Amino acid sequence: xxxxxxxxxxxxxxxxxxxxxxxxxxxxxxxxxxxxxxxxxxxxxxxxxxxxxxxxxxxxxxxxxxxxxxxxxxxxxxxxxxxxxxxxxxxxxxxxxxxxxxxxxxxxxxxxxxxxxxxxxxxxxxxxxxxxx
Amino acid sequence: xxxxxxxxxxxxxxxxxxxxxxxxxxxxxxxxxxxxxxxxxxxxxxxxxxxxxxxxxxxxxxxxxxxxxxxxxxxxxxxxxxxxxxxxxxxxxxxxxxxxxxxxxxxxxxxxxxxxxxxxxxxxxxxxxxxxxxxxxxxxxxxxxxxxxxxxxxxxxxxxxxxxxxxxxxxxxxxxxxxxxxxxxxxxxxxxxxxxxxxxxxxxxxxxxxxxxxxx
Numbered sequence: 001x002x003x004x005x006x007x008x009x010x011x012x013x014x015x016x017x018x019x020x021x022x023x024x025x026x027x028x029x030x031x032x033x034x035x036x037x038x039x040x041x042x043x044x045x046x047x048x049x050x051x052x053x054x055x056x057x058x059x060x061x062x063x064x065x066x067x068x069x070x071x072x073x074x075x076x077x078x079x080x081x082x083x084x085x086x087x088x089x090x091x092x093x094x095x096x097x098x099x100x101x102x103x104x105x106x107x108x109x110x111x112x113x114x115x116x117x118x119x120x121x122x123x124x125x126x127x128x129x130x131x132x133x
Numbered sequence: 134x135x136x137x138x139x140x141x142x143x144x145x146x147x148x149x150x151x152x153x154x155x156x157x158x159x160x161x162x163x164x165x166x167x168x169x170x171x172x173x174x175x176x177x178x179x180x181x182x183x184x185x186x187x188x189x190x191x192x193x194x195x196x197x198x199x200x201x202x203x204x205x206x207x208x209x210x211x212x213x214x215x216x217x218x219x220x221x222x223x224x225x226x227x228x229x230x231x232x233x234x235x236x237x238x239x240x241x242x243x244x245x246x247x248x249x250x251x252x253x254x255x256x257x258x259x260x261x262x263x264x265x266x267x268x269x270x271x272x273x274x275x276x277x278x279x280x281x282x283x284x285x286x287x288x289x290x291x292x293x294x295x296x297x298x299x300x301x302x303x304x305x306x307x308x309x310x311x312x313x314x315x316x317x318x319x320x321x322x323x324x325x326x327x328x329x330x331x332x333x334x335x336x337x338x339x340x341x342x343x344x345x346x347x348x349x
Binding site: 032043076 | 170174182193211231326333337340344345347348
C-alpha cells in the first residue's frame with residue numbers, strides 16, 4: 001500500500017474501487033448470450049446422463065458411472081462460469097481463492113469419509129457367523 | 134475522508150529534512166455494500182461445506198438399506214428429469230430477470246422474477262409429491278440409514294429452495310415499493326448467486342443420488 005493511492009482516494013472518494021485495493025467492481029456483467037450459452041450447454045449436459053442411465057446405452061455400469069460423474073463435474077463448471085459469472089479476476093481474485101479453498105475442503109471431506117468408512121466396513125465387519133472367533 | 138497523522142517518532146525527531154512517515158488512522162472509505170457480493174460468496178462457500186458433509190454422509194450410508202427399499206425400487210427417473218428441468222428453467226429465467234434489472238426495466242424484471250418463483254414452486258411441488266409418495270409406501274426417514282441420509286440431503290436442498298422463494302417474494306414486494314434502488318439491485322444479485330448455487334447443488338444431487346442410485 002503506497003501513500004499515493006490513499007491520497008488520491010481521499011481526494012476523490014467517489015471514484016470507487018479502481019485504485020488497486022483488491023476488490024473488483026462487484027457487479028458482474030451479464031449478457032443474454034452468456035446465459036443462453038450456459039442454458040443450452042446445461043440442457044445437453046443434463047440430458048446425456050439421464051439418457052445414459054435410462055436407456056443403458058453403455059453396457060458396463062462402471063463406465064456409465066464414470067461418464068455421468070464426469071459430465072456432472074463439467075456441468076458444475078459450466079454453471080460456475082455462465083450463471084455464477086466466476087472469473088479469476090472477480091473481486092480481485094478473492095472469490096476464486098475462496099472457491100479453491102472450498103473445493104479442497106469438499107474433496108477432503110468426501111474422499112476422506114468414503115475411504116475411511118469403506119475400509120471400516122470391509123475390515124471390521126464379520127462376514128458370516130463362521131468367521132466369528 | 135481519511136485523516137493522515139504524522140508518525141510520532143518522526144515528529145519527535147523534528148528534523149525537517151527527513152521525510153515524515155505517514156499512516157492512515159481511519160479505515161479508508163468503502164462504497165456502501167461494496168463488499169456484500171464477496172461476503173455473500175463466502176456464505177455460499179460455507180453452505181457448500183454443509184452440503185459436502187451431507188453428501189459424504191449419504192455416500193457412506195447410501196448402501197445401508199436395512200433390508201428395506203433400495204433406490205431402484207423408489208426413484209422415478211422421469212419425475213426427477215422433470216424436476217431437474219424446472220430448476221434449470223428457473224435458472225435461465227432468473228438470468229433474464231438480471232438482464233432486465235441491468236436495463237433498469239422494472240415491470241419485465243418483476244415478471245421474470247415471478248416466473249422464476251413459479252418454476253421454483255413447481256420444483257418444490259414435485260419434490261413434495263415424490264416425498265409423500267415414498268412415505269406412503271413406507272419408505273420413511275426412519276426406515277433405513279439410506280433413507281435417513283437421503284431425506285436429510287434432498288430435504289436440506291428443498292429447504293434452501295423454499296427460503297429462496299420466500300426471499301424472491303420479499304424482493305418482488307421491495308422492488309414494487311421502492312423501485313430498482315442500488316440496495317435492491319445488490320439484493321437481487323445476491324439472490325441470483327444463491328439461486329444458481331442451488332442449481333449447482335442439484336446437479337450433484339441428481340448425479341450422485343438419483344442416477345448413481347438407480348445404477349447401483
